[in-house]
Amino acid sequence: MMGSLILRTAARFLLPLLLLFSLFMLLRGHDEPGGGFIAGLIAAVAFALYLFAFDAARTRQLLGVDPRLLLGLGLLAATVSGLPSILLGEAFFTAIWWPIDVPGFGEVKLSTPLLFDIGVYLLVLGAIMTIVLALDEAEEE
Amino acid sequence: MLLAVLSGFILAACAPWLTRLLGDRAGWVLALLPAALFVYFLSWIPLTAGGAAEVVHYSWIPGLDINLSFLVDGLSLLFALLISGIGTFIIIYSGGYLHGHEYLPRFYGIMFAFMAAMLGVVLSNNIISLFVFWELTSITSYLLIGFNHEDKQARWCALQGLFVTVAGGLALLAGLIMLAGAGGSFELSELLNSGDVLRDYPLYTGMLILILFGTFTKSAQVPFHFWLPNAMAAPTPVSAYLHSATMVKAGIYLMARLNPGLGGTDQWLYTLGLFGAVTMFTGSFMALRSTDVKAMLAYSTIMALGTLTMLIGIGTEAAIIAALAFLLAHALYKAALFMLAGGLDHETGTKNILNMGGLRRLMPVSFITACVAALSLAGLPPLFGFIAKELMFEATLHAPAIATVTTVLAVISAIMIMAVAALFALRPYTGKLKETPKQPHEAPPSMLAGPVVLAALSLVFGVAGFLPVQGILHSAVAAVHGSPLEFKLYLWHGVNTPLLLSLLAVVTGLLVFAGWDRVLAVYRRLTFIDRFGPERGYERVMAALVWVAEWQTRVLQNGYMRNYLITILLTAVALAGGTFFIYTGNTVPFGTVDITFYEAVIAALIIAGAIVVSLMQSRLGAVATVGMVGFGVALIYVLFSAPDLAITQIMVETLTVILLVLVLYRLPRFLNLSSTAARIRDALVALLFGGMMTVLILAVLDVEVVAPISDQLVAWSYDEGHGRNIVNVILVDFRALDTLGEIFVVGLAAIGVYAMIRLRAEDKRS
Incomplete structure (x- = not known):
């Protein structure tokens, strides 16, 4: 399935923008509308657009890794984010914050909820791409 | 203490790797852990003298009162010593028995996990952690029984053992929670001191039934005994360990442990006393019927378990002393006998006792050890088993209410077990040498170490009865009885009724032994045992379970999306709507709602979309119209300032369209298959559900239960x-x-x- 020239050109330009936007949504999610779930959906839509414009093989190539790996990494990151609190003697999933001052940028709030949110992001992206790619490839066969 | 219990699990994780590293010596090296544990537990003995108990506490889930607290007293220590002591020999033995076996590394892993779980059961003070360990023993023993997993029969037997013990485990969990509720604590050390409160608990009988269902299944009491002989599908070291000294003793342990808290009532006496006595009889009756050496021992184990249950049920001072002496005696001789049976199987290639004979020249050490251990099984002087049996007769003779039944059954059992012991010790080794599948020779040292030491201990304890008493039995009796008792164990009690009963049993037993071939012929005619035994009941239940599962899968999982939806929606209407109607009746408190112009327009769009999609004749059009409904909902989220929800809704709508487009190509041409009646039904269900939700939400607006x-x-x-x-x-x-x-x-x-x-x-x- 190859899309039209217009779609392909648009997809090429939109993909990096959408991905950037998804990262933006991910990182600002704690204060403004956004978050890992929404950002993951946006990233998945970006890749899905690319899939429609080109094909499954090229989308896989662009992703670089098997989406199932992203899925697993997401679950791993989310689970691991619960562990530091145990080491500090707190209950599982107690949020830990490490605010860092980056010169010329301002305060960056590193935290376990951020890692958790990244996990959610990777999982959503991985789960949707797993299904979408599998459907598309099954159709081609 | 925590390390002592958990070290088995840790070693279980490294055992497979260590086994590969150590090669042939693995058994001897790995046995160092249980040996070290044995020594460690020995060092606790002085602390428990005179019935003292120590509680070692570690927090686990303090918020739920679940803790890894350990209760160390005579009873738990006696069991811990048996588990680690016999465990040492079993590990060594396994190295010889399973020499060169492909899965030996895995075997050691499961074995150590089992050992640790068993230690956890007998040492736990917290009843929830006790239950966790209890279930772990079921699971690990399942893996051990089904160790030869390529054998269908072994898998079936393992599953049977698992189902029976886990079904009991569930009941036990309910019983333990009731126990905690009745006694106001999850700690055994506190529960056992509030025996009067527990016995006066209004649901005492129900609680007792649940707990006993757990212990009876675990300890193979009639009518749940059938899984134990089947568990002989396991390699012999497993049988020797799990099904003589440990696993099945978990139920006995729990009953003995709870005796100060729950014992002393009529229910306790009759249930344990009678079930125990019947189990004792059934075990010995079936043992005499068997020609397979392992089955013979398995049934005699059932006899012993029945005896122990009966004695705990009788609960008099004499009975408790008898129970603990019998427990120790049984663990010593039964482990030895099982290991010897494994030796016979290993060296001759057959398990059928009818095919063996004349092995005494070829296997002299085995022969002598078998004689000593069998003497203890038969209860003959000067072995420790004799003391235990005398005590048992003493206890049944003076039992309250059920003395006649228990004594008669005990004597009959003793006769049959005497014959079985003689068969086991003499039949394979005496007479003419018979042709066997393998060329027999003496078993290797690793397989003789255990039997020899354990049989020797049976002898030493018999001659010097004060050793085990001073060592551990005194404090164990104190723990079961609730207060210390003074007693001494001797071989010679003078001429009294127990001695005469023993004499009767021995003489008759030897007569039965002499005429065993004729006895077997009688047994062969009793085919009803196989046709109507409780095992058929188990098979019926399992078949019924499968039937129900298939039926409900056919009904519920019928493969039609619309049926699933109708079921879900109607259930929701019935439950939520019903509840709502019951509480409000006809006076529905409608809230007043101000509707703005935008809201009305969006709502109209959504409704229009929903109607159009149900009339649409093309798939692509339906997808687009469903999208309209979805985006309308997203707009409502925006209006009510829920941007996160709105974004999510939009993204999900987009992805749904993408997925549908991908799937659309794969669907057959659009067809209208549903009848008009079905469509009217669907419309009614939809209206009903939508109407209920509307009413519900309008009502919610007006009601504020909590802030x-x-x-x-x-x-x-x-x-x-x-x-x-x-x-x-x-x-x-x-x-x-x-x-x-x-x-x-x-x-x-x-x-x-x-x-x-x-x-x-x-x-x-x-």
Whole structure:
């Protein structure tokens, strides 16, 4: 399935923008509308657009890794984010914050909820791409 | 103490690797752990003298009163010593028995996990952690019984053992929770001191039935005894360990442990006393019927378990002393006998006692050891088994209410067990040498160490009865009785009724032994045992379970999406709507709603979309119209300032369209298959559900039961969660554990979909 020239050109330009936007949504999610779930959906839509414009093989190539790996990494990151609190003697999933001052940028709030949110992001992206790619490839066969 | 219990689990994790590293010496080296534990537990003996108990406490889940607390007193120490002591020899023995076996590393792993679980059961003070260890023994023993997993029969037997013991385990859990509720504590050390409260508990009988269901299944009491002989499908070291000295003793342990708390009532006496006596009789009756050496021993184990249950039920001072002496005697001789049976099997290649004979020249050490251990089994002087049996007769003769029944059954059992002991010790070794599948020779040292030491201990304890008493039995009796008792154990009690009963049993038993071939012929005619035994009941129950499962799968999982939806929606209407109607009746408190112009327009759009989609004749059009409904909902979210929800809704709508487009190509041409009646039915269900939701939401607007939680969440969000987006703070911080569960569901769903798509694609190709 190859899309039209217009779609392909648009997809090429939109993909990096959408991905950037998804990262933006991910990182600002704690204060403004956004978050890992929404950002993951946006990233998945970006890749899905690319899939429609080109094909499954090229989308896989662009992703670089098997989406199932992203899925697993997401679950791993989310689970691991619960562990530091145990080491500090707190209950599982107690949020830990490490605010860092980056010169010329301002305060960056590193935290376990951020890692958790990244996990959610990777999982959503991985789960949707797993299904979408599998459907598309099954159709081609 | 924590390390002592958990070290088995740790070693279980490294055992497979260590076994490969150590090669042939693995058995001897790995046995160092149980040996070290044995020494460690020995060092506790002085602390428990005179019935003293120590509680060692480690927090686990303090919020739920679940702790890894350990109770060390005579009873738990006696069991811990048996588990670690016999465990040492079993590990050594396994190295010889399973020499060169492909799965030996795995075997050691499971074995150590089992040992640790067993130690956990007998040492736990917290009843919930006791239950956890209890179930761990069921699971590990399942793996051990089914160790020869390529053998269908072994798998079946393992599953049977698992089902029976785990069914009992569930009942036990309920019983233990009731126990905690009645006694107001999860700690055994406190529960056992509030025996009067427990016995006066209004639901005492129900609680007792639940707990005993757990212990009876675990300890193979009639009518649940059938799994134990089948468990002989396991390699012999497993049988020797699990089914003589440990696993099945877990139930006995728990009954003995709870005796000060629950014992002393009529229910206790009759249930334990009678079930125990019948089990004792059944075990010995079936043992005499067997020609397979392992089955013979398995049934005699059932006899011993019945005896122990009966004695705990009788609960007099004499009975408790007898129970603990019998327990020790049985563990010593039975482990030895099982290991010897394994030796016979290993060296001759057959388990059938009819095919063996004249082995005494070839296997002299085995022969002598077998004689000593069998003397203890038969209860003959000067072995420790004799003392135990005399005590048992003494206890049954003076039992309250059920003395006649128990004594008669005890004597009959003793006769048959005498014959079985003689058969086991003499039949394979005496007479003419018979042709066997393998050329027999003496078993290797690793397989003789255990039997020789354990049989020797039976002899030493018999001659010097004060040794075990001073050592451990005194404090163990104190723990079971609830207060210390003074007693001494001698071989010679003078001429009294127990001695005469023993004499009767020995003489008659030897007569039975002499005429065993004729006895067997009689047994062969009793085919009803196989046709109507409780094992048939188990098979019926399992078949019924499968039948019900198939039936309800056919009904519920019928493969029609619309049926699933109708079921779900109607259930919701019935439950939520019904409840709503019951509480409000006809006076529905409708809230007044101000509707703005925008809201009305969006609502109209959504409704229009819903109507159009149900009339649409093309799939692509339906997809687009469903999208209209979805985007309308997103707009409502925007109006009510829920931007996160709106964005999510829009993204999900977009992805739904993408997925539908991908699937659309794969669907057959659009067809209208449903009849008009079906469509009217569907419309009614939809209207009913929609109507209920509308009424419900209108009513909710007017009712405020408690203050909404959102104000508090807003306040916490920035101070505690360092974020202004409350939705996100809740998702990733306040309720992160819930979110974790949800993303696991998403992940699993994706894997499930992936698997289905790939499998179908592969099906097509092949």
